[in-house]
Amino acid sequence: MHSCLHIEEILQKIAENVEDKKSLAHMALTCRAFYEPALNFCWETLHEFTPLLRCLPADVIDVEDRELHHPDPNYADVVLVELWSLNRQLTLVECARFFHHSVRVRTLVTEGCPKDLQDMPTKFDHTCYTILLASLQGAVAFPNLRSLCHRVSADPSDPLALFLGPSLREVTYEYDTDAEDQNYLADRSIGALCKAVPALECIHMGTGVAGTEAISALSSLPSLHTLGIRLDDSNDLSGALSRIVPTAAPSFASLRTLVLHAPADTAPRRTGTLIPIQNGIAFLNSLSAAGCQLHELVVDLICQTSEATIYALCTAMAAFAPTLKSCSFHVPPGLHVASDPLNIHLLSPLLQIPCLRAFNPWAAHFETTDADFARMAQAWPHLTQLTLGDQTWHTPSHTTLDGLAAIAAGWPALDALMLKVSDAADTAALRVAAPHTALTTLTLGGGHVTRDFEAGAAFVGRLFPNAVVCFLHRDYKVMQAWEQSLLAAQRAERERLGIAEDP
Numbered sequence: 001m002h003s004c005l006h007i008e009e010i011l012q013k014i015a016e017n018v019e020d021k022k023s024l025a026h027m028a029l030t031c032r033a034f035y036e037p038a039l040n041f042c043w044e045t046l047h048e049f050t051p052l053l054r055c056l057p058a059d060v061i062d063v064e065d066r067e068l069h070h071p072d073p074n075y076a077d078v079v080l081v082e083l084w085s086l087n088r089q090l091t092l093v094e095c096a097r098f099f100h101h102s103v104r105v106r107t108l109v110t111e112g113c114p115k116d117l118q119d120m121p122t123k124f125d126h127t128c129y130t131i132l133l134a135s136l137q138g139a140v141a142f143p144n145l146r147s148l149c150h151r152v153s154a155d156p157s158d159p160l161a162l163f164l165g166p167s168l169r170e171v172t173y174e175y176d177t178d179a180e181d182q183n184y185l186a187d188r189s190i191g192a193l194c195k196a197v198p199a200l201e202c203i204h205m206g207t208g209v210a211g212t213e214a215i216s217a218l219s220s221l222p223s224l225h226t227l228g229i230r231l232d233d234s235n236d237l238s239g240a241l242s243r244i245v246p247t248a249a250p251s252f253a254s255l256r257t258l259v260l261h262a263p264a265d266t267a268p269r270r271t272g273t274l275i276p277i278q279n280g281i282a283f284l285n286s287l288s289a290a291g292c293q294l295h296e297l298v299v300d301l302i303c304q305t306s307e308a309t310i311y312a313l314c315t316a317m318a319a320f321a322p323t324l325k326s327c328s329f330h331v332p333p334g335l336h337v338a339s340d341p342l343n344i345h346l347l348s349p350l351l352q353i354p355c356l357r358a359f360n361p362w363a364a365h366f367e368t369t370d371a372d373f374a375r376m377a378q379a380w381p382h383l384t385q386l387t388l389g390d391q392t393w394h395t396p397s398h399t400t401l402d403g404l405a406a407i408a409a410g411w412p413a414l415d416a417l418m419l420k421v422s423d424a425a426d427t428a429a430l431r432v433a434a435p436h437t438a439l440t441t442l443t444l445g446g447g448h449v450t451r452d453f454e455a456g457a458a459f460v461g462r463l464f465p466n467a468v469v470c471f472l473h474r475d476y477k478v479m480q481a482w483e484q485s486l487l488a489a490q491r492a493e494r495e496r497l498g499i500a501e502d503p
Contacts, residue, residue: 085125204228238282370403377410461489
């Protein structure tokens, strides 16, 4: 064997480019030099816990088929699952093969998800985790694990400790949706996690809600830079948050990315005046008072959100003006934006953020006019990504192709753009528009472009010669005609500018 194949870095590169785990297994069996690098990549990422359980003696594993309600709405109400369990405690010798491979795992999902509707989902009885945890005798099962996705159960024996190790940096929580007190689950699990792994850098709560105890624990993590969280909306936490966050040390000093999720259940459950995003606004105010320097902020909105709430939210977001580079409003799965558009001037507090690079209020259904873009361009001269419109691309818009030309002129560094247009530009605008070569991605909703489609498409093609354009229209023939005219205009403009590559 050539001496270069004894160099570890070269073997790692070879294993990194092997496409499937079966080929990695064959590579590991080729020779001793290939064994470790191939197995390391084979076990680096596990999207289910089953392969590790198969490393245990077969006589301790019980597998039975059981009908359960699947949490994914894409599935039928009742599905057949494989339920795995262990029937006795293990010795360290019996766990040796499990540990031989668990030390290689860097990313782990504790419960597998089916790849398609025909796959049988796999679930694990808590005996799998508790018996393994007891069999460790103080050893760390996953010393090199960096990313974990774990479903926290209402079962008090939930063995989160099995997966905790010195290398863990990213955790995604999924909570048992049948649990009555998700606040308690979140506070309990986050408290235990923060205490055991103080070096955590990223935490994302997929479901469940967090109360003041969880916030207090999270504020103690000195390296936490990314946080996705759902705040309790059953009680007004503004007073408690104002006491916890500014006085805590280090007060989220490293936090740079924050995702504020709306509670999964947004239906009215009480007669009070508290709204789901109110505690989120209070949390933002507390973070800014503590001196937190956010760079990216994503907020879930629901259709009940009022204009006063939107303005208060934007005001709270504007407090991070010195450092904030990205703002987004999202809609929780299964919900839709309000049918009536919101006034774009509700976003006026955000115009105080001069360093903004990405802005995505798509979910909020703001109504924009051509004149609005001039004010935005003046406030955000360095913008590279802009997403406007709403979930219904065929509804009218007050933005015309003239406004599209104003966007091109106002943001020379813009790389990605998504918005709705209605109407074509006039003849003069079609002739004088200067090309914008930086834009690479453009999505246009053109359900109300009513004039000369070919002229409008040619105008867009000359304006953005390097962009991959997606034009959405209810008439398929119009979309075809638009695409042909646009591609021809782009090719001609690239030839004129001396640009050889196609977008």
